[in-house]
Amino acid sequence: MLTRGDPLAGLLEGPRARGALMIRACFDPPWAVRVEDRAPLTVMLMVRGEGWVVPDEGENVRLRAGDLAIARGPAPYTCADAPGTPPQALILPGGQCAYPDGRLLNGSMDLGVRTWGDRLDGSTVVLIGTYLMQGEISGRLLDALPPLLSLGSDVWQCPLTPLLMEEIIRDEPGQEVVLDRMLDLLVIAALRAWFSRPEAAAPAWYQALADPVVGRVLRLVQDDPAHPWTVASLAAKAGVSRAAMARRFSDLVGEPPMTYLTGWRLALAADRLRDTQDTIGAIARQVGYGSAFALSSAFKRVYGVSPQEHRTRAA
Missing domain, CATH: 2.60.120.280 (Regulatory protein AraC)
Incomplete structure (x- = not known):
């Protein structure tokens, strides 16, 4: 959850x-x-x-x-x-x-x-x-x-x-x-x-949460990864233009917003494959993919193994 x-x-x-x-x-x-x-x-x-x-x-x-x-x-x-x-x-x-x-x-x-x-x-x-x-x-x-x-x-x-x-x-x-x-x-x-220490090398996305624009976008993505987000819809929610949001996000987080969204979705899927018995199709829908096939293709491209192989190794 x-x-x-x-x-x-x-x-x-x-x-x-x-x-x-x-x-x-x-x-x-x-x-x-x-x-x-x-x-x-x-x-x-x-x-x-x-x-x-x-x-x-x-x-x-x-x-x-x-x-x-x-x-x-x-x-x-x-x-x-x-x-x-x-x-x-x-x-x-x-x-x-x-x-x-x-x-x-x-x-x-x-x-x-x-x-x-x-x-x-x-x-x-x-x-x-x-x-x-x-x-x-x-x-x-x-x-x-x-x-x-x-x-x-x-x-x-x-x-x-x-x-x-x-x-x-x-x-x-x-x-x-x-x-x-x-x-x-x-x-x-x-x-x-x-x-909590100021000198801790927290990840860029964590530090970017303090930014009024990028922090808003990050919370939207993290709170509702299954939503069909686009650069335009995220920018509208943050109250800035698409170009301004994309540029500011990349500067602070170190990658474009859609790349971050993909990584976030796949990381959540990896955790749920390990921690739950939900089907791959159910996990796909929970993290924003339309089907088990779509999740499997993206997952293997990033992790090098299929979701089922990842689940088996974790077990």
């Missing part, structure tokens, strides 16, 4: 963890773990001590107790007590763990239920949640995020930390579902705080 008038809420509807990997990592310096799992999104919450997230490209991020970082895949990175510490372990796709030379760890660093590292009372404790499948995170949300972002405890206090520390080591029926929902809440709360 669309959230009318609140595009950020619509964007943050994306996280839907299904059997996500959640662990409590406990280390003593020196420590370093190389992450090459190609996961779409990983959140790291420093509970005790401090450490660094070192991407292969871009600036290093230092984390102190209470700080949080979110890494957007598939680019690899290293988590360590210091940027120069050589990795002692390698995280591979599917949560598989190995030594740097490729030999499997075979549980040698397991410390208990969802706990991993050197020792239980290590000087550094990090809670890590990883979305394992691309379909668990909305493509619109991933496109809006930088490869690595961080929130310091001076600008954001995580209310979930005590509860996460308690729940992550529980071994009870249904516990994975509980942790999945808690991970979704953690990510949503963190991203809401991050998007």
Whole structure:
């Protein structure tokens, strides 16, 4: 369902963890773990001590107790007590763990239920949640995020930390579902705080919402994607000429209004294919396509797979 008038809420509807990997990592310096799992999104919450997230490209991020970082895949990175510490372990796709030379760890660093590292009372404790499948995170949300972002405890206090520390080591029926929902809440709360910061690199369309003309057009499109919009009808609703609206929209959003509308419709279709059992024909009508065939043609042109293939992969 669309959230009318609140595009950020619509964007943050994306996280839907299904059997996500959640662990409590406990280390003593020196420590370093190389992450090459190609996961779409990983959140790291420093509970005790401090450490660094070192991407292969871009600036290093230092984390102190209470700080949080979110890494957007598939680019690899290293988590360590210091940027120069050589990795002692390698995280591979599917949560598989190995030594740097490729030999499997075979549980040698397991410390208990969802706990991993050197020792239980290590000087550094990090809670890590990883979305394992691309379909668990909305493509619109991933496109809006930088490869690595961080929130310091001076600008954001995580209310979930005590509860996460308690729940992550529980071994009870249904516990994975509980942790999945808690991970979704953690990510949503963190991203809401991050998007609210003036320096956050929010997507161009989100920034353009403040413009009286383009913001009006964006809300019309986002609130009612199934309407047969044209440049002329959008310009009339915004109270400006077609040429003025198209030029202003392209300048602020970075693409023409009809291109944005197509992308928005297909992104919504991708999310609904993942999150609902609606037929492709029904989804086509919901997002502004006259038939399943019309949606399928546009979807495959942009995503490279048919809607049914996308649904199967997400499942």
